[in-house]
Amino acid sequence: MPDNTLRARDEAFWRTFADRYEVQPGPINLENGYFGRMSRTVVEEYQRNIELINRSNSVYVRQRFEQGESQKISSQVAGLIGVAAESVALTRNATDGLQALIRNYNRLQPGDQVLFSDLEYDTVKGAMRWLARNRGVEVIEIEHPHPASFDSLLNTYREAFTRYPRLKLMALTHVTHRTGLVMPVQAIAAAAREHGIDVILDGAHALGQFEFDLNELGIDFAAYNLHKWIGAPLTLGFIFIAPERLADIDPDMGEMHFPVTDIRARTPYSTPNIPALLTLPLVIEEHHAMGGSTAKGTRLNYLRNLWVKPARELSGIEVMTPDDPRLYCGITSMRFVAHADQQPMVERLLRDYNLFTVVRSGAACGPCIRITPGLTTTAADMMLLTTALTELR
Ligand SMILES: Cc1ncc(COP(=O)(O)O)c(C=O)c1O
The missing domain is CATH 3.40.640.10 (Type I PLP-dependent aspartate aminotransferase-like (Major domain))
Known part of the structure; x- marks a missing residue:
């Protein structure tokens, strides 16, 4: 098994991996926190x-x-x-x-x-x-x-x-x-x-x-x-x-x-x-064959950092989750600071950029938009999110 950090950025590997999943055409799903997809072989076994x-x-x-x-x-x-x-x-x-x-x-x-x-x-x-x-x-x-x-x-x-x-x-x-x-x-x-x-x-x-x-x-x-x-x-x-x-x-x-x-x-x-x-x-x-939690987590963290690093530099965007490697994983939330209500921005991300995200509220730090890449998410999806945040902020 190659080094997980190297593999995390290997888009060709992850494309082959993503091919094992059936994905409905439509919005780019950045709300993979709800539940995960089963692979095709798992769906067949389940059936x-x-x-x-x-x-x-x-x-x-x-x-x-x-x-x-x-x-x-x-x-x-x-x-x-x-x-x-x-x-x-x-x-x-x-x-x-x-x-x-x-x-x-x-x-x-x-x-x-x-x-x-x-x-x-x-x-x-x-x-x-x-x-x-x-x-x-x-x-x-x-x-x-x-x-x-x-x-x-x-x-x-x-x-x-x-x-x-x-x-x-x-x-x-x-x-x-x-x-x-x-x-x-x-x-x-x-x-x-x-x-x-x-x-x-x-x-x-x-x-x-x-x-x-x-x-x-x-x-x-x-x-x-x-x-x-x-x-x-x-x-x-x-x-x-x-x-x-x-x-x-x-x-x-x-x-x-x-x-x-x-x-x-x-x-x-x-x-x-x-x-x-x-x-x-x-x-x-x-799960074990693809490297278990370490391989999955390293890939998710890599995708997370692809959008978080540039977003940290954008005025008008607040990334809510710290960058201390002990304190983050693939899921990270942000907000458009000029907006009290984040829901209209979730709708714009979807309408204008085809990016599907979700608002989470209930934390003392206020409502935010949760961005959760999944195992079929690509680096290009993260680039599109960066473009969207840059243009919408
Ligand atoms: C932090 C946390 N705890 C508990 C749950 C509940 O999990 P389940 O839907 O499997 O009951 C969720 C579901 O999203 C969750 O995010």
């Missing part, structure tokens, strides 16, 4: 599995899927993040996993405090507020200063940990969907641990964009999806619970299909998307 399960119905599912196949697939998913199979349970998406972890975390007493920041995903914010209503805890909401730096992010947490001594639990997002900011998870989790605060990590956008080691990060509870940067069919995700912390998450709402020592009891018991799950081994094989 075969839909037909197989439709033909064989519960006979296959009861005799084969439930008799070991499902667990084998779950082990392969655990392998994606290098953890033991028993520390992973499959879910339908990241949201299901995050909500299950938050609602079943059993170490809260009335009067305790729980914390989240402006950068968390809205459903995570909602689930933490739900804890306040249902567990009698107090919610502490913090905002990160803008522009963010490694130290400002860490210090914001340190100050909150000192100011709110009854904090027991916090939500943390590895890569925020609003600006693509990559949180210094290891430093924040270490500071939280000093104060006896548990962290539930939202890894929805991290998986597949870069490598991480949850043990090194000091994370005991996390949730992921497989349909953003791994390339799986929609409706697949999983949770991670460090085995020694399993007792701190209750079985989900009296769940009793699995023993209390089994992580699968922490998620709702329901009929999963079996054809999608059966497709996962091929998805994971393709």
